[in-house]
Amino acid sequence: MPARPNPSRRELLAAAAGFAALPSTMRAAEPHVVASPTLPRPKVLLPTDALPSPTGKKKRIAAITTAYFKYSHADDIITKFIEGYAIVSRTHRPHCEVSGMYIEQFPESDIGRGMAKRYGIPLYDTPAATLTGGGDKLTVDGVLLIGEHGDYPYNEKGQQLYPRRRLFAEVVKVFRNCGRAVPVYNDKHFSYSWEDAAWMYKQSRELDFPMMAGSSVPVTWREPPLAFRTGVPLTNALAVGFSGVEVYGFHTLELLQCFVEHRPGGETGVKSVQCLTGEAAWNAAQAGRWKPQLLAAALQHVPGHTNKNYSAGALQKADPDAVVFFVEYTDGFVGTAYLSRGLVNEFAFAAAVRGQAKPVATFCPLLKPQRDHFSMLCNHIEVMFRSGKPSYPVERTYLVTGALAALVDSEFEGGGRIETPHLRSLGYTPAPELGTAG
Numbered sequence: 001m002p003a004r005p006n007p008s009r010r011e012l013l014a015a016a017a018g019f020a021a022l023p024s025t026m027r028a029a030e031p032h033v034v035a036s037p038t039l040p041r042p043k044v045l046l047p048t049d050a051l052p053s054p055t056g057k058k059k060r061i062a063a064i065t066t067a068y069f070k071y072s073h074a075d076d077i078i079t080k081f082i083e084g085y086a087i088v089s090r091t092h093r094p095h096c097e098v099s100g101m102y103i104e105q106f107p108e109s110d111i112g113r114g115m116a117k118r119y120g121i122p123l124y125d126t127p128a129a130t131l132t133g134g135g136d137k138l139t140v141d142g143v144l145l146i147g148e149h150g151d152y153p154y155n156e157k158g159q160q161l162y163p164r165r166r167l168f169a170e171v172v173k174v175f176r177n178c179g180r181a182v183p184v185y186n187d188k189h190f191s192y193s194w195e196d197a198a199w200m201y202k203q204s205r206e207l208d209f210p211m212m213a214g215s216s217v218p219v220t221w222r223e224p225p226l227a228f229r230t231g232v233p234l235t236n237a238l239a240v241g242f243s244g245v246e247v248y249g250f251h252t253l254e255l256l257q258c259f260v261e262h263r264p265g266g267e268t269g270v271k272s273v274q275c276l277t278g279e280a281a282w283n284a285a286q287a288g289r290w291k292p293q294l295l296a297a298a299l300q301h302v303p304g305h306t307n308k309n310y311s312a313g314a315l316q317k318a319d320p321d322a323v324v325f326f327v328e329y330t331d332g333f334v335g336t337a338y339l340s341r342g343l344v345n346e347f348a349f350a351a352a353v354r355g356q357a358k359p360v361a362t363f364c365p366l367l368k369p370q371r372d373h374f375s376m377l378c379n380h381i382e383v384m385f386r387s388g389k390p391s392y393p394v395e396r397t398y399l400v401t402g403a404l405a406a407l408v409d410s411e412f413e414g415g416g417r418i419e420t421p422h423l424r425s426l427g428y429t430p431a432p433e434l435g436t437a438g
Contacts, residue, residue, distance in 0.1 A: 044090045046376075047383045047391055054095035059141040059385045062130045063101045064167055067150035068112030073187050074103075074146050075111065076216075076374035077381075081144065082119055085375045092375075094382045099140055102130040104163075105150045127170040138178040142385040143171055146187040155192075157412045159246050165196035172203045181209035183388065185381045188215060189250050189401040192408075194422070197401045204394070212381060212390045213397040217251045217347050217364055218258035219380055220373030223301060226349070226362035227433035228262040233354035238294040238336040240302075240348040245275065245323060245339065245411050246404060252337045253325065253400045253407075255347055255364065260335050261396060261430040268330040270403050270423040275410040281324040282316045290324060290336040291352070292316075294359055298348035301363035305344065319343035325407050326417075330424050395428035402426070 061081060068074035078101070084093035100122045103112045116123045124130040133139040147164035154160050164186060175181040184204070190197035190213060204211040237260050241252025261267045276284055285292050292312035299305040310318075325337035350361035366373050380391035402423045410418045 044088045046087070046090075046092060046379045048092070048379050048386070051383065051386055054386065058094075059096040060099040060139065061096050061142045061144055061385065062127075062140040063098050063144045063146070064127045064130060064171070065101070065103055065112070065144075065146040066148065066152070066162060066167075067105045067107060067110070068101075068103050068115070069107060069109035069149070070111055071371075073148040076371055077144060077146055077187065077378055078112075079115065080375060080378045081382075082115065082121070085378065086370065087372050087375045092379065094378070096142070096382060096385055098144075100124055100130040100133065102127045104167075107151070127167055128174050131171065131174045132178075136178075138174060138180050138182065140182060142182050143184045144187075144381070145171065145184060148187050157246075157408050158244070159192040159408060161192060164191050165193070165200055168200050168203070172207065175207055175209065181207045183210040183212075183384045183390075185384065186211065186213040189213065189254075189397060189404060191401065192246065192405065194402050194405040197398065197405070198422075201394075201398050210384050210388055210390050211394045212384050212392070213394055214377075214392075214400075215251045215254040215397075216373040216377040217255050217366070219376040220364050220366060222362040222364055224362055226360055228259055230262050230266065230430070230432070231264045232262050234260060234263050234333065235352045235354050236291055236294060236334075236336075237351040238291065238298065238338055238349070240295065240298045240338050240340065240344065240346070240350075242340045242345045242347075246408050249323070249325065249337065249339055249407065250400065250404050251347065252339060253327070253404055254397065255349055256327070256335050256337050257396055257400050259349055259351060260329075260333065261428075262433075263331075263333060265331060266429045267395070267399065267427045269426045270327055270399060270420050271330050272328045272417055272419045273403050273406045273410060274326045274415065274417040275323065275407045276326075276415050277323045277411065278321050280415055281322050282320070284324060284326075285312060285316075289326065290338075294336075294350040294352065294361075295338055297359040297361040298350035298363070299344065301361055302344055302346050302348050303363075315343070323411070327403055330427075392431040393428050395426065396430070399423060399426050399428075 063078045065074040081094050081096055082098050098121055101116055102124050131138055131140055145167055147162040147167055152161050190200050239252050239256035241248050284290060292315050295315060296310040319340050319342050321341040323339035327335045347364040350359045352359050383391040406418045406420050410416055
């Protein structure tokens with residue numbers, strides 16, 4: 001007799017109880033009842049796990065952004081601070097609350113206004129009002145500054161002129177007027193302009209407030225796992241990225257930097273940079289200036305490229321218009337960033353370590369739709385908001401900002417080597433990688 005289309009709740013509970021009471025062997029014998037896949041439950045280590053359990057009121061965070069639409073950086077960061085996030089089989093709710101938002105532009109795809117309405121978050125007309133609640137005193141414990149996306153002009157070098165310094169200046173003005181400052185996270189690099197970046201960094205040092213910046217790529221998953229302790233004897237290193245010289249070149253450079261900063265002595269600064277494209281980039285490989293073997297090693301872990309034994313010739317044929325960055329450090333080490341224009345749309349890294357016969361390498365997946373790389377970034381930012389201490393030094397991104405600006409100039413000027421005297425003494429001590437002792 002067929003089951004009724006709408007059984008009562010009592011009937012459903014009785015049926016469930018009856019099935020659960022059956023011996024496991026009987027349940028397994030039922031031809032239409034099979035075990036579902038087991039949910040994996042790995043222990044996911046988050047940076048906030050190192051902090052004491054949160055107590056008291058949540059940290060009040062001002063969110064300032066240029067545009068807020070699905071999968072924008074505002075969505076990837078602000079939304080996670082509002083709603084929390086899942087990461088593998090774990091969920092996390094930040095001990096923070098977004099107390100106000102400033103959104104500069106509202107494209108048709110805007111979701112910022114809807115998020116504000118849904119969660120009762122005030123929308124303010126200025127960054128200053130967002131920090132003060134419309135009054136004259138600082139009412140927040142931290143600032144998210146996300147100057148990425150939106151309708152902004154480009155300069156002759158192809159850089160989009162995001163107003164990161166202008167928005168940062170409005171935040172700093174409030175700090176000065178109120179006589180108090182709070183931690184600030186600035187998304188991606190400081191600015192397209194080194195002069196702007198230097199001014200921004202100087203403000204944070206003068207007012208002595210914690211600051212973080214940077215890419216989500218260095219803190220995403222690494223497959224296979226790979227991290228360096230301080231003092232790793234690198235002889236060569238290459239980061240793989242793709243797309244535009246500035247917009248994704250930044251991510252690739254910071255990926256390179258997060259590994260090479262662990263070489264003996266820590267970071268010392270950058271002496272010069274050079275950007276080569278196409279035939280000039282491959283000629284540099286033939287001259288021994290960079291190692292296609294490291295590129296091949298990195299690609300071994302990228303989906304679609306595993307088990308492919310790429311020769312230098314095959315790589316050039318597959319990616320003839322590639323862009324290569326050279327970063328010459330003050331201590332003599334030279335790192336390479338490779339931007340693919342046709343071979344791969346992923347991030348990866350490989351390095352030669354003294355005493356090891358084969359390169360070490362890893363792939364950095366940007367998982368969609370969950371976008372765990374931004375979840376990990378948000379967790380690092382939360383560490384700063386809760387503890388008052390950056391999860392990793394902002395000087396990493398400051399140095400990369402300067403190197404990138406010079407690399408954009410190199411590409412614009414035809415690929416010449418550019419000296420960077422302003423970066424030569426910009427050294428710092430790196431933070432230990434998550435899960436390592438140092």
